[in-house]
Amino acid sequence: MASQNTEQKNNLMVQMEYYQYNVCASCHPEDDFFAVVSDTISPIKQKYPYEIAVYNTFRAEDKKRFEKRLQELMLKEADVSLPTLIMISEDSEALVCLSGLDEIKEKLEDTLKQAAKPGQFVSSEAALESDEKTEAASLIENESQNQMQISSSDWKEQLREAVSKDKSTDSVILYFSTVSCTDCSEVKSLLKKMTDEQTTKKPLVIHEFNIAEEDNVVLLQKLFSIYDVASDKQQVPIVFFSGGYLSGSKAVTQGLEQKWKDDELTGFNLENILSDDASWKEENKDQASFKTYIGLAAAGFINGVNPCGASMLLMLLAAIAMSGRSVIKTGCAYLAGKFTAYCAMGMGLYKLFMAIGQDIFLSISNVFTWIFAAVFFILAILYLIDFVNVKRKQYGKIRMQLPTALRKWNHERIEKASKINAKWMIPAAVVLGIMISAGEFFCTGQVYLAAILYMMKMQQEMKLQTNAAFIIYVTAMCIPSFLIVLVIEKTKNVIHMSNKTLEWLPAIKLVTAIVFFIFAVFMLMQ
Template sequence: MVKKLLLLVVLWLVFFSSLASGYDVLLWGNQEEPAPPQEEFLLLGDLGGHGFSPEAWVDLLPPPEKVVILPSKEDLNRSSEVLNELSRKGYPVVVSDALGHFVHSFSFTENYHTAVFFNFLQDTPAASFDRFLQELQEKNPDLVVIFGTRGNRVLLEEQFAPFRDRIRFFERDGLPRNFRERITVEEKPVLLFFYSSRCPACRELKEKVTPPVFEKYADRIKVVYLDYTLSKNYEKLVLLEEHWKVEEKTSVEIFSDAGYVATEDPERITTLLEELIEKTLKSPRTLPPPRPPERAEELIFSRFRGFTPWVVAGAGFLDGLNPCAFATIVFMVNLLFVLGHSRQRVVEIGVTYTLAVFITYLLLGLGIFQVWQTLAAYRIVSRIVYGAMAGVLLVFAVFSIRDAITYKKDRKETGMTLGLPKGLRVKINQYLKESFSKRRLFAAAIVSGFAVSILEAGCTGQVYLPTIMYIAREIADYRLKAIGYLVFYNAFFIIPLLAVFLSVFFGSQSKALVEFGRKNILFSKIALACLFVVLSILLLESALA
C-alpha cells in the first residue's frame, strides 16, 4: 500500500507539475555562521567570501545535490585545492569567465522549472556570451541568478538583456556580512510538447505554427519540449497516453494536467491548443491525483506484442512516401543518363543509393546516430545541401527554357545548353568516364543515400517505430524480434523509393518517349523545365523548414 501511494505521488509530481507551487533557492555568503539546516531549502547557493577555513568549509557544506558553489576570487586563491577536490566529489563549482577548471554554469530543475546560475569574477570577463545565451534559449529557465562585480554589471546586463525579465543580479562587492536571501521559483502550469526530432512536420508545428499561441500565454504557462525518439521521453509519452486514453496517436502530442491535444493539422492545432491552455489555467490546483498507470515498460511491451509483420510493413510503406528522397533519385537517374552512362550502370547506382537509404534508416532506428542527429549543426548542413540542390535544379530549368526558345527560333537540335553538339558530347563523355570511375560513382551513391536519409529523415510512425526502437534498445529478451521488425519496416520503407526509381528508369529508356521527345522537342524542353522547377520547390521547402 505504501509503495502504491509513493508511486502515485512520484507520477503526479513528474507528469502534472503545475499542481506544485514552487521551490525556494537560498543564497548565502560572507558567512560567519554555518548554513541553515538542510530541511529548510531545496537548493543552496554558496557565494563564498566567508570566514571559514577550507577544512571547516567542507564540513559545513550540505550534500552535492543540495548546493552550488559560487566561489569568490579570494576563495580561488585561498582554497583552490579544496575547490578542485569538491568538484571531483560532484559539487558544482561555477566560474563563468574561464578561471580554473570549473563549470561555466549550473542549472537546477524541479518539476520542469529551472534555475540557472552564473558566476563572473573579472571586471572584463574573457568569455563568449553566445554559448550562455544559446544555453538559456535551450533550457528556457524560470530564474537566472547572476553574480558579478560592480565593474562588470553593466556589461553583463547588456549581454543577458533577452532574459532580463527573469534575472536576479547580485554585486559580490556590495554584499553585507552574513548575507542571506531566499528566492522562490514560481511554477507555472506546464505543457509537455512531445515531438520527433526526425520529423519535418513536427518541426513545422514546433517552430512555426504553435509559437504564436505560446507567446500569447508566455507569462502564464511553461512549455517543455520532449523528443520522444529518446527512450526516457517515450516512456513519459506512453504513460500520459494511457492516463488520458489517447486513441488517435499522432507525431505531435501536447499534454497538461487538464487534457491533451493530438493532431498534425496546422489549422486545428492552434484552436485546440488555445482551448487546452485556457482549460489548464482555469483548472483547480487541488485536483485529486489520477489513477496510477502501469509501468511504462509494460505498456510499451504490450503495444509491441500487438504488432503483426503486415501492420509494421504498412506503417513502413506509408512512411516511405518521402518527396525529398524521390526528388533526389529522379535528379540522379536523369543526370546519369545525361552524362551518357549505360543502363546497367544506372541500375547499379540506383540500387546502391536505395540500399544506402535502407541501411541508414535501419541504423537510425537502432539509435546509433541518435546523438549525432540531435546536434543543431545537422539542421544547418541540411539546409545548405538542399538549398544547393534546389539551386542546381533551377539552373537546369533555366537551361531547358533557354533550349526551348533556341529551338523555336532556329528549329535545330544543335546549340542547346542541355543538348550539346555531338563532337563536344563525345569528348565530355570520355572525360566523365575517366573521371567518374565505377568506384567513385558507387561512393557517391552511398554518400548521397546516407546524407539524404540523415538530413531529412521523414516522419516515422508515431506508434510503430518508436515502440520497436524502444524494445530493441531497452528490453534484451525481445531485442532480436524487435530488430527483425525494424528490418521489415525499413524494407517496406524503401519500396516507394524503388518504385519511383524504376518508373524514372524505364520512362527515361522508353523508345516511345524518346521518339516522342525527338518529334516534340519544344514540348519536352518545357516539360523538363517544369519538372526541375517542381523538384527545386520541394527541396527549397526542406531547406527552409
C-alpha cells in the first residue's frame, strides 16, 4: 500500500491537448473523445492525474498552436490526421502525438502511463542536434509561408469574382455554412424569407459559401482576420456585411433582418478589403468606435440634465450670487469636483465589473443580460410614471429622486460651503462637487450604470478606449450644468433658471425613460 502511494506521488500531472476540426456551432465532435476518456483513463485518474484542453483548428489561433506543436514533434500536417491528441512535457513541449480517434482509443491508456513517469519520453526537439532542429523548423516554416502566399492571391480573386456585379446600393451578405448543420438550416430559412420580401428599391444579394470546399475555408479564415472575429465566434453559420458580422444562428436570426431594414447592409467596399487588409480593419473599427463615443456622449448629456444634479447646483449658485462672489469661478470649481468624482466612480465600477465580469458577465451573460434588461425596463416605467405625475403637477408622487435625508444633508453642506472665507472658496467648491456627486449618484447613477455595461460590451467587440470613453461621457454630462452656470453668470437670475428647470422636468423624465428603454433593448439584442 505504501509503495502504491509513493508511486502515485512520483507520477507527473500529464497535460493533454486534444485538437479537432469543427466548423459547426451546433456540433460537438469532442463528445466521442470524452467517451473514450471515460471508458479508458477516467478510472485511473487518481493514480495517473491528467488535464485535458480542447482546441479547434478551424480557428486561426488554435491552428497556430497546433502547427507549433507539430513543429516541436518535427511533423507536418500531412503526417497526422485529426482528431489529434498531444501529450505535453513538464517544460511545455510536445512529447508524443496520437493521430486519429482509433489510435487514441487504442493507445491512450498506455501512453498516459508512460507520460506520467519522469524521463519516459524525450521530446523530438531534444532528440535532434541543434543544426537538424533549425533545418527542420526552417523547412516547415518556409513551406507554410509559400502556401500562405498562394492562398492569399486565391482568396482575393475568389471574393472579387463573387461580388464584382454588386452595386453600392445593394444589400450584400457573405454567408458561410456547411452541410448537416442544424444552425445553418435555421439561418438559410431566414435568408429565404428575406429574399422573398426584397423589392427593387431594396435589393438583397446573398453570396453563399459552403466551407466543405477548401477554397471557401481559406476565404473564411481570411475574413475572420480582416473583421477581427473573436476566437469563440469563429464558426458557421456566420454572415459578413459592410459594417461587421453576425456569428451563430441566434445572432443572425435575431439581428440580420433588422440590419437589412435599417440599410446597414449596403455599401460593401471590396477594394478597401483587397487593397489593404490591416488599414480597412482599423478604419472599420474606428468608424464603429466613433459611433459608440457619440452614443456615450448623448447618454452623458441626457443624464446631465437630471433634475437631482441641477437642483443642487442651483442652490449653490443662489447662495454664491447672494454673497456677491464669482458665480463662474465657483461654478467651474464645483463642476471640476463633479467631473473628478464621476470619472473616479465610473472607472472604479468598470474595473470591478471587468475583474469579476470577464468570467461572470461573459460566461453567464444570458442570465445577466435578462436581469439588467428587466431592471432597465422597470426604471423606464418608473420614469414614465414620474412623467405623468409631473404633467399633473403631483410633485409629491415623484419616485425617481434623491431620498429626503440625502437632500437635507446636501443642503446643509451647500449652506456651510457658501459661508467659507473667499480665499478658500474655490478648493471648497471642488470638494463640495465631489461630496455632492457621491450622494447624487443614487439618482444619476442609473443611466451611468447602463452606460458602463454598454462600455463593457463594446470593449469586448472593438477594444474600446475606456479612459477616453469615460472622459467623453462625464464631459458631456457636465455640459448642461456648465450652461446653467453661464446663464446665471450672465443674467444673475437664479429663480428664473430654477423655474425653467421645473418647466423642463416633464421632458427630462420622458427622455430618461426612453434612454432606459433603448438600453434595455440593446441588452436583449446582444
